[in-house]
Amino acid sequence: MVGILHFPNTTIGKKIIMALSGAIWLGFLAGHMVGNLKIFMGAEHFNEYAHGLRTLGEPILVYGQALWIARLVVVPALVLHVWAAITLSLLNMQARDSKYVQHRKLNANAAQLSMIFGGIALFLFIIFHLMHFTLGVLVHPSFNPNDPYHNVIAGFQSYFYIPAVIYLIALAALSLHLYHGTWSMFQTLGLNNKTYTKSLRILAWLVAISITAGFALVPLSVMFGVVG
Numbered sequence: 187m188v189g190i191l192h193f194p195n196t197t198i199g200k201k202i203i204m205a206l207s208g209a210i211w212l213g214f215l216a217g218h219m220v221g222n223l224k225i226f227m228g229a230e231h232f233n234e235y236a237h238g239l240r241t242l243g244e245p246i247l248v249y250g251q252a253l254w255i256a257r258l259v260v261v262p263a264l265v266l267h268v269w270a271a272i273t274l275s276l277l278n279m280q281a282r283d284s285k286y287v288q289h290r291k292l293n294a295n296a297a298q299l300s301m302i303f304g305g306i307a308l309f310l311f312i313i314f315h316l317m318h319f320t321l322g323v324l325v326h327p328s329f330n331p332n333d334p335y336h337n338v339i340a341g342f343q344s345y346f347y348i349p350a351v352i353y354l355i356a357l358a359a360l361s362l363h364l365y366h367g368t369w370s371m372f373q374t375l376g377l378n379n380k381t382y383t384k385s386l387r388i389l390a391w392l393v394a395i396s397i398t399a400g401f402a403l404v405p406l407s408v409m410f411g412v413v414g
């Protein structure tokens with residue numbers, strides 16, 4: 187029992203928490219990206235989809251309940267992911283100070299730094315994104331809670347497309363984070379071995395690029411007048 191309670195304090199425990207919470211977000215992002223592509227089917231379809239997220243599971247669930255259940259999964263997953271990232275970094279820093287660990291590979295450090303700074307940037311982006319499209323406060327010019335299609339188009343068209351550019355920069359950070367994160371997840375779950383390393387690296391890139399490219403299509407299409 188004590189062993190189980192101690193598990194999250196171990197390096198492997200934290201890595202498993204990072205991998206599982208990261209996998210939850212990967213699933214959420216894949217679903218969110220595919221859902222966003224409905225914007226190319228027009229306002230009616232896109233708004234119907236956003237409405238459908240709230241009526242999902244009716245009449246067993248009440249209006250909005252499925253969305254809240256999803257939030258009860260993704261929000262704690264994000265909290266655990268950030269907690270594990272911070273405490274793992276602290277453990278790594280302590281290990282680096284110790285005289286037993288003399289050398290670390292430079293590229294491993296670069297990946298670690300990109301994960302930390304990219305992670306902070308993505309966290310700030312999520313706050314901006316929620317204010318922009320979910321709450322419609324401060325950063326949206328004409329938010330209408332009943333018209334998500336309008337919110338996305340007007341939100342990207344506003345302020346000389348600066349919000350759209352912010353999204354594209356965040357998506358570049360997301361692609362690096364997803365690549366390193368997916369690759370680390372494979373390692374933590376023990377999937378990599380000499381035979382599969384190359385294929386798993388390619389798979390990690392494919393996951394990262396397909397999700398971010400799918401997201402990027404929306405702001406790019408608004409900027410180039412394909413939708414709007």
Ligand code: HEM
Pocket residue numbers: 215218222236237253257308312315316319320334337338353360401402404405
């Ligand atoms: C171009 C890219 C994106 C677009 C157009 C977009 C669009 C939207 C829209 C319209 C909503 C509100 C949905 C509604 O209330 O009906 C939303 C919610 C949300 N998005 Fe995005 N999104 C994008 C990228 C992202 C990314 C990269 C992340 C995470 C890193 C993300 C995380 C979220 C979260 C957490 C919510 C709140 C869901 C909720 O609890 O209601 N989105 N997004």
